[in-house]
Amino acid sequence: MKEDYKNLIEKIKSLLPASAELIYLTYPKKEAAIIMADFDGDDAVELAVAYNIKNTPYISILKEIKCQWQIVYTAQGKGYNLLYFKALNISSDKYKDLVLGWQLEAQRALLIICQWTGTELKELSPPNLYYSKLDIEDMPSHKGCDGILEIAIWTKLYGKAYRTEIYRWHKDRLMVATDVYPYYFKKVARYYQAMVKQHPNTDFYWYQLSEAQFKAGQYDKALKSINTALSLYMIYTSKEKLMNLKKLILSKIKSKEITF
Incomplete structure (x- = not known):
């Protein structure tokens, strides 16, 4: 299982831009910001990946097409750190939403709830939903x-x-x-x-x-x-x-x- 996960990380790294560095979450444990989940209810899993390029954060969605993982969407993130990164049933019990917490200041983060539509990450949460x-x-x-x-x-x-x-x-x-x-x-x-x-x-x-x-x-x-x-x-x-x-x-x- 660990070997499969390690291979998956290496595969993802090979698909990202050469200067990309995976973001690692620190709570509740240190782990790469990679999620495998069915985000659109099509009974096939997608991958959500967070990474930095020259201190600028990005989120990419990967989908398996003809047995090969491919990046199908990329969006720029917010702030300077990723505090929260989970796939949760917020808006539906049929598919997962991507829930992100971007750190903007020491005691201030931005909560964003996204739905993967198949072509883009659509923000469901209201703008400026800040939390500590x-x-x-x-x-x-x-x-x-x-x-x-x-x-x-x-x-x-x-x-x-x-x-x-x-x-x-x-x-x-x-x-x-x-x-x-x-x-x-x-x-x-x-x-x-x-x-x-x-x-x-x-x-x-x-x-x-x-x-x-x-x-x-x-x-x-x-x-x-x-x-x-x-x-x-x-x-x-x-x-x-x-x-x-x-x-x-x-x-x-x-x-x-x-x-x-």
């Missing part, structure tokens, strides 16, 4: 998992605080997936619980914790966190912003009391 951290998994709603992947995007704000949003493909675009908030924002809340332990007097970490607890449906905890934020000397978060969140939390607690 990324989670892609089938997240459970109150009905459980449905086999559809959700995308959690963490975008750096300041310090170690992030704006977090969750998306899912719906019809022809990415839409916010609020039904999985209770599952995923518990994870976000755990992150900010660690932050407020390290920085107990920093108002924006308490705000972020409260917001995460609110989205996770942990309203009593969210109220305690927002009250803590309001008791601190506010440097980064306005009182108006804190009070707006507190009003939302109280309305949820009140509606819950009425329900029961």
Whole structure:
């Protein structure tokens, strides 16, 4: 198996321009940016390959034609490094999409979801979909998992605080997936619980914790966190912003009391 993979890499190298250097991903393990998958649902696999030519990244699609691999499409990449490179069922369960994360800055990457049409890589994701951290998994709603992947995007704000949003493909675009908030924002809340332990007097970490607890449906905890934020000397978060969140939390607690 290793020998077959080694031979495949050598074959791909022989098809690329002489000055091309394969890009190697470093997480979760070091490996060449090569994917073999059925990207167009024709029951035949294609190869997606990422490489650099004089520090400029490129993506090529290779297809086996008459028992010979051939480059059928090439596009220039973005940024200076490739952080994410996977074939995933984002827009369809019948074929794979190519999902790329291009590093633009130390804490900023660009997420691109592409569909191979047979002639080109068509970008499905909206432009300027930036992230600092990324989670892609089938997240459970109150009905459980449905086999559809959700995308959690963490975008750096300041310090170690992030704006977090969750998306899912719906019809022809990415839409916010609020039904999985209770599952995923518990994870976000755990992150900010660690932050407020390290920085107990920093108002924006308490705000972020409260917001995460609110989205996770942990309203009593969210109220305690927002009250803590309001008791601190506010440097980064306005009182108006804190009070707006507190009003939302109280309305949820009140509606819950009425329900029961």
